[in-house]
Amino acid sequence: MLRISNEPFDAGRELSAFEAEATGAGGIVSFTGLVRDHASSGAVRALTLQAYSPMTERGIETAMAEARERWPLMALKVIHRTGEMAPGEAIVFVAAASIHRRAAFEAADFLMDYLKTEAVFWKKEATATGEHWIEPRSQDYQDRARWAKV
Template sequence: MIRVTDQPFRISDAVADFEAQAAGAGAIVTFSGLVRPQAEGEDVTTLYLQAYSPMTENGIRNAVSQAQDKWPLTAVQVIHRIGDMSPGDAIVFVATASAHRRAAFEAADFLMDYLKTDAVFWKKEVTPSGTHWIEPRAEDYRDRERWTEEKGS
């Protein structure tokens, strides 16, 4: 269900594994995040991610539990890379399954918002001009707030 790893993974393998795990679902939503080749106008040579285990995994597990409480999910999977990665490498894979599409879409979106803003990861980009620590953007926090606002207010 949750894997934080320094080993590369293939998105196609993750999708196939999840489809088998979610057999019988009416809807499967997957999200794959890749290392961008550029950031702020510079070429990215390496992206480095560090986690604080087991705090990182426990936080993701808690977010998955919240998603399962909020939406009727039949399966969930989160894979997140740590260590050194190159442009084009898969960083994150989030998959959700439910009887209906809306629950699967919203749960996947919720989990990605958690991973972008609150998961315990430190990110550093290496570019020709040096290394740069990356923080969540203001829009990432605004996206996350959608899940704490009451609908219709």
């Protein structure tokens, strides 16, 4: 299940709903990404996320299908905010359910690495010194490279 929306969401409520769907799962891993309140250029006032529909959705759905191929998952969910957000608000929520915990951990980790480096979004952070577009860190690309098929 994928949802991209300008609307704020509550990660706890999403986890409860996901748990109800994940019948028979032994373990659920969730990741919640939050708007940071501090950047190197000072206190963060807002973060703006831009998507390019339907390319953004198509890319995430392909990554979700790849996760389902690589790990035996009972359920999988991705929620991603777009538009303007305040510090502390949730940007992204990924949840994966499986019989064994390792599959759930790896699938959530894999999807986050995809979302950070390949998902079609652009991010702009507004701080006291102005607005700055943010691109992935080299660490993000290294994390993503861990999943390359050999």
